[in-house]
Each structure stands twice: as structure tokens, then as C-alpha cells.
Amino acid sequence: MRINNFRMAVALFSLGVFALSAAVSTEVRAQTPTVDPAATQILQKMTDYLGSMKQFSVHTQNTLEDVLESGHRVDLDVSASVIVSRPNRLRAERRGDLIDQIFYYDGKTLTLYNPADKVYATEPAPGTIEELLDFARETLGLMVPAADLVYRNAFPLLMQDVTFSAVFGKAVIGGIKCDHLLFSRPGVDFQVWVADAGQPLPYKYVVTDTGTPKLISITTIMSDWNVAPAVDDARFSFEPPQGAKPINFMPLETSSGSDR
Amino acid sequence: MKTTFKIAILATSLVLMLIADVPFLTEQLVPEAEAIFGVRRRALRRGVIIGSTVGAASEAAAMSNQQAAPAQPQAAPSAPAAPPPAPAGKPLPLGTVVSALPPGCTSTPVGGVEYYYCGGNFYRAVFQGNSLLYVTAQPK
Numbered sequence: 552m553r554i555n556n557f558r559m560a561v562a563l564f565s566l567g568v569f570a571l572s573a574a575v576s577t578e579v580r581a582q583t584p585t586v587d588p589a590a591t592q593i594l595q596k597m598t599d600y601l602g603s604m605k606q607f608s609v610h611t612q613n614t615l616e617d618v619l620e621s622g623h624r625v626d627l628d629v630s631a632s633v634i635v636s637r638p639n640r641l642r643a644e645r646r647g648d649l650i651d652q653i654f655y656y657d658g659k660t661l662t663l664y665n666p667a668d669k670v671y672a673t674e675p676a677p678g679t680i681e682e683l684l685d686f687a688r689e690t691l692g693l694m695v696p697a698a699d700l701v702y703r704n705a706f707p708l709l710m711q712d713v714t715f716s717a718v719f720g721k722a723v724i725g726g727i728k729c730d731h732l733l734f735s736r737p738g739v740d741f742q743v744w745v746a747d748a749g750q751p752l753p754y755k756y757v758v759t760d761t762g763t764p765k766l767i768s769i770t771t772i773m774s775d776w777n778v779a780p781a782v783d784d785a786r787f788s789f790e791p792p793q794g795a796k797p798i799n800f801m802p803l804e805t806s807s808g809s810d811r
Numbered sequence: 812m813k814t815t816f817k818i819a820i821l822a823t824s825l826v827l828m829l830i831a832d833v834p835f836l837t838e839q840l841v842p843e844a845e846a847i848f849g850v851r852r853r854a855l856r857r858g859v860i861i862g863s864t865v866g867a868a869s870e871a872a873a874m875s876n877q878q879a880a881p882a883q884p885q886a887a888p889s890a891p892a893a894p895p896p897a898p899a900g901k902p903l904p905l906g907t908v909v910s911a912l913p914p915g916c917t918s919t920p921v922g923g924v925e926y927y928y929c930g931g932n933f934y935r936a937v938f939q940g941n942s943l944l945y946v947t948a949q950p951k
Contacts, residue, residue: 650941665943672938692940796925801908801939801946 590716590732594743596751598706606636608780611697614770615649631696636782637703638679643696654695655789656683662789663693669795692803697771700753712736721747724754725774738762752776902931907947909934921950 601607615627629647634640639658645651655662656676661683664671677686681703687693695701702708715735722731722744729744739762744755752773759768791797916929927934927945934945 652941663938663941668936668943670936670943691938693938694941796936797923798925798936798938801937801944803940 585715585717586713587717590718590734591710593718593730593732593745593751594709594716594734595706597743597745597753598709600751601700601705601753602703604635604637604778606634606778606780606782608632608634608775608777609697609700609773610775612772612774613696614768616767616769618765618767629696633697633701634780634782634786635680635701636787639683640782640784640787641680641683641695641701642787645696653789654693655787656680657784657787657789660789661687663800664789664795669792670798671789671791671795672798672800673789674800690803691800693800697773699756709734709741724772727754729754735761750776750778903947905947905949907932908937908939909945909947910942912945919950924950926950 609632611631611633613629613631615629617625617627619625627647627649629645629650631643631645633643639656641654641656643654645653651665651667653664653666655664658678659676660673661676662671662673674691676683680701684695684698684701687695688698699705699709713734713736715733717733719731719733719742722729724744727746728748730747732743732745734741734743738760740759742755742757742759743753746752746754754773756771756773757768759766912927912934913929916927916934918925918927920926924935926948927936932947933950935948937944937946
């Protein structure tokens with residue numbers, strides 16, 4: 552009898568403690584965001600290095616997670632090769648089921664070419680890569696692969712509104728030993744893996760949309776970094792192949808275009 | 812008997828605790844979620860680069876549904892774009908966007924632009940962002 556009472560008291564007490572600790576830990580998590588200067592420093596070293604390169608080429612393997620209406624989780628894969636020659640040349644070639652196209656920018660015009668459909672569209676373009684990326688995204692709704700890396704002042708853009716960052720540990724990506732960094736800001740988490748010795752280049756990049764319970768991510772794995780690629784003008788200028796037909800870009804509807 | 816009673820009390824108190832926890836949880840989580848959504852949408856509108864990457868994810872996810880919206884509902888996003896069932900002899904309004912041409916189109920160049928004719932409609936290829944789409948148009 553007494554033992555039973557005692558047991559019940561213990562059970563209730565431990566339940567109470569459990570409930571209390573759960574509440575406390577939620578509160579602690581919500582109220583103490585921390586930004587680890589070590590993570591920020593590595594990120595800045597990487598973005599400074601990328602920004603300082605006159606030219607580079609890189610191969611990226613991009614995985615876009617998707618959830619079908621049936622509830623099944625599928626990955627959409629796009630492989631992209633990017634060549635950048637600052638300040639005003641960029642070529643991006645994407646191969647995949649979702650997107651199969653080549654993007655050319657020569658400092659004067661941009662061209663999007665779909666080899667399979669043999670159609671292309673050309674538009675006058677601004678004079679620098681940074682302006683080009685803004686113009687492509689905001690005016691044409693066009694996404695250029697690895698754009699996040701190409702921005703010269705990527706660091707303040709990446710760090711904007713960041714409430715949490717950490718060096719998560721080390722990992723080997725494509726044979727390169729990297730520091731694994733985690734950053735969080737409202738609605739978005741991102742992880743970057745940066746080579747821990749030699750050139751501070753990124754080898755993996757994951758952006759997760761934390762604004763929905765699906766936690767959809769885009770994963771980019773980078774390989775074949777070349778800091779001295781061939782950058783002859785012909786690689787950045789589009790010459791329509793035989794039979795290729797010109798088409799237009801559909802203007803973005805201002806409301807749906809920027810509010811996505 | 813007394814033991815049963817005590818078990819019942821314990822169980823009830825457990826249930827009560829859980830019930831008491833639920834409103835607490837929703838009150839805590841919902842405004843937080845709204846705050847996150849609000850901030851996220853603002854971040855995207857500013858065109859922050861990470862926002863734009865994530866925007867691309869949702870864009871890709873919503874691709875076929877969204878872009879084919881004026882025409883016919885499309886298949887699942889990653890499935891190959893199914894041609895819309897074009898009702899023969901019933902022309903679509905000009906400017907209707909479809910993600911793939913109906914079967915059996917014939918192409919004709921008019922004034923340097925390639926038009927595709929099928930099911931009583933002329934279509935013209937356009938890029939909307941990175942996607943190749945077809946829009947009904949009047950050749951001129």
C-alpha cells in the first residue's frame with residue numbers, strides 16, 4: 552500500500568520533471584541562437600577566394616528533392632558545367648531530364664539554347680556577371696547554375712539574417728577533406744563543405760527550405776575545380792547551329808515572379 | 812481494487828497532462844511558424860541568393876502544375892509532360908500556355924517564327940525562365 556503510493560508519487564514526479572524539461576529545452580533552443588565565429592571565418596575565406604579568382608570552371612551535380620502529390624519522395628538530377636571569366640563572361644551547360652540547355656553570356660547578350668529542341672532565345676544583357684545574374688533571375692525568371700558561388704560579394708548575402716552557425720566536423724567529399732559548416736536563418740538552413748587545406752574551395756552545398764514541413768533540399772556537389780580554364784571568346788558566344796530556331800523569353804508576371 | 816483505482820488515477824493524470832500539453836504546443840508553434848513564413852517570404856522577395864536557390868526548388872517542384880495551369884492539369888511534376896488533350900475544332904484562347912505540344916502538329920515558319928499547328932490552334936515556342944513552353948498565338 553505504502554509502496555504503491557510511493558511508486559505513484561515517483562511516477563507523477565518523474566512525469567512532471569519530464570514535461571518541465573521538455574518545455575525548458577524548447578525555450579532554450581528558441582532563445583539562444585549562436586553564431587560560431589569559426590564557421591563564419593571559414594565561409595568568408597571561401598567566398599573571398601572564389602571572389603578573387605579571375606576565372607574558373609567547375610562541374611556540379613545538383614539534386615533537387617521533390618515530393619509528388621502521391622506523397623512519394625523523388626530526386627531530380629541535373630548535372631552542370633560552369634565556366635566563369637570575370638568580369639563579363641559565363642557559360643553554363645546543364646544536362647538532365649529536367650533541364651537540358653546551354654547558357655551563354657559574352658558581356659553583351661545572353662542566350663539560352665535547348666539542343667534537344669533546337670531552339671534558342673537571345674536577349675541583350677548587362678555588362679557584368681553579377682548584374683547578369685540579377686537580370687536573368689528578376690527579369691527573365693532564369694536560374695543560372697552555381698549562381699550563389701559566382702556572386703563576387705557572396706559573403707554578406709550568405710550571412711544575411713543568419714541566426715545560427717557551427718562547424719559541424721570534417722568530412723571527405725570526392726576525396727577532398729573538408730570542414731562541414733552549418734548555417735541557419737529563418738526559413739532556410741544551408742550547409743557548406745569547404746576544403747580544409749590548400750585552396751578553400753567548396754565541394755558540397757546543401758540548401759534546405761525549412762519553411763515547410765517537407766524540408767525540401769537542393770544539394771550541389773562540386774568537382775573538377777579548375778582555376779585556369781581555357782577562356783577563349785568562342786566558348787561564351789552563341790553561334791546558332793544549322794536548323795536551330797530563335798524563340799522569345801516570356802516576360803515574367805511581376806507578381807508571381809518575385810514572390811516565389 | 813485500490814490498486815486498480817490508483818492505476819486509473821495515474822492514467823487519468825497522464826491523459827490530463829497530455830491534453831494540457833496540446834494547447835500549449837499549438838500556442839507555441841503556430842505564431843512561430845507564421846513568423847518564419849513571414850520572414851521567409853520577405854527574404855525571397857528581396858531576391859537574396861539563397862532564397863532564390865530555394866525558390867528554384869519550389870519552382871522546379873511546382874513546374875508542370877503551375878506553368879500548365881491555364882490549359883489542362885498536367886501529370887505529376889517529374890513525369891514526362893503529357894500533351895494536353897486538345898479538343899479538336901475547339902480553339903483555345905490566345906495566350907494559353909501548355910508544357911508540350913499536342914500530338915500530330917505540323918510546323919510552319921511565318922515571318923521568321925516557327926508556328927506549330929494542331930487541333931485548330933497555332934502554337935509558338937517560348938522560354939519561361941528555364942522551361943520551354945508553347946503558347947497559342949495568331950501567326951503574323
